[in-house]
Amino acid sequence: MSKLPRVAVLGATGAVGQEFIRLFEERDFQFASLKLLASKRSAGKKMMVKGKEYTVEEAKPESFENIDIALFAGGSISKTLAPEAAKRGAVVIDNSSTFRMDPEVPLVIPEINPEDIAKHKGIIANPNCSTIIMLMALKPIYDISRIKRIIVSTYQAVSGAGKDGIDELLDEASAIAKGETYEPKILPSASLPKHYQIAYNVIPQIDVFLDNEYTKEEMKMVNETHKIFHDDTIAITPTAVRVPVIRSHAESIYIETERPLSTDEVKKAVQGFKGAVLVDDIKNMVYPMPLDTSNKTDVAVGRIRKDLYCKNGINLWVCGDQIRKGAALNALQIAEYMMNHDMI
Structure with a gap:
């Protein structure tokens, strides 16, 4: 791994977003910087991540400037913000169903088909939990x-x-x-x-x-x-x-x-x-x-x-x-694979 990624979590205040944060600590997931994003009503909320306090920001297209990995917790917002994040150079790992069957988007379980990660064009889809x-x-x-x-x-x-x-x-x-x-x-x-x-x-x-x-x-x-x-x-x-x-x-x-x-x-x-x-x-x-x-x-x-x-x-x-392997953990494992194979 040549460098630590700049990471954003979209939907940080929801169940999957909070699971991301727990897993950051459990797995000692390393990042150069972290940005927590959510809807306008959650903006301003304070959250602790690995002993440091972060303020949740409202998610906008410009939120993804200078971001390497964007972990999307899911929801309809992916349809609009995932392409915007990818356009700005971030690799989006998306938990929603929006892109799963898109032939241009890899659908990945890292233990099963990690080789598909390399085919991404800015967006990687997390499969359905079941x-x-x-x-x-x-x-x-x-x-x-x-x-x-x-x-x-x-x-x-x-x-x-x-x-x-x-x-x-x-x-x-x-x-x-x-x-x-x-x-x-x-x-x-x-x-x-x-x-x-x-x-x-x-x-x-x-x-x-x-x-x-x-x-x-x-x-x-x-x-x-x-x-x-x-x-x-x-x-x-x-x-x-x-x-x-x-x-x-x-x-x-x-x-x-x-x-x-x-x-x-x-x-x-x-x-x-x-x-x-x-x-x-x-x-x-x-x-x-x-x-x-x-x-x-x-x-x-x-x-x-x-x-x-x-x-x-x-x-x-x-x-x-x-919520764990069926969502947050699988997405984080994709990010870890990319980091370990210098794909960031």
Whole structure:
């Protein structure tokens, strides 16, 4: 690394932005300078980063002058400000869905396709959190036998809908315990005309339904997997479900591989893959759970078992923190890779 980067964090006051700041300290992420950016209403807020106080500034195009790496926490603002930042010479690592399927923008999980980083033209996209968690479990398997089919059901925490999603779950549970009524306003999405109770319930809809009767969230997993693996022959059937869990997503995944694999082969592959951890000891009732993976870096993989009817079929259960590895950590790892390979 020839020089330290000048860094900006857009959305510094939100959940992903605050996770960036925690990770700066945990990973001792080095920078020459740091600028914290947010909306006008958050401008002026004071935040501590690595023992130093910073004042949050309103994000504007000119905010990205003399910035090397711009970490975008996500949201619709990416559409306007990411090109402006790139135009000023910054490399944008964006958590929104805006650029993920743009053929000119690399979609990167550093443990899987770091070579794509070099193809960037100023913007690098962070995948959807559910895609990241799934592929961190599947990449070590794909490396020993190509995966032909994936059937995945996600069990996604309310924090995926932001602070409002968390508040709604807690407020509903509190109201129900007191025998009070509570009118849902957020889930499955605040922008939709109809809302459902999430406390003591599951909602089989995340984002809007598309013409093919899958949701936008589900199709992200299909399209992003094809792009990251550079393999659009994989048959993928997703179902995305919101569950009354605060933090960390879980996924039930069935795969069919090109050749039959033993559970021992799969477990060995997962154990040897950086960023994934094998949590699979059914004799002692040890398996991945959202509570255990919240605020953790690795994606946990367990309940690995052969399918009962398909000789090439494997079933597994996966949990991962969607705010951490599913968002902030993945983006920061991209920045670290660029720094370590003198790409800044």
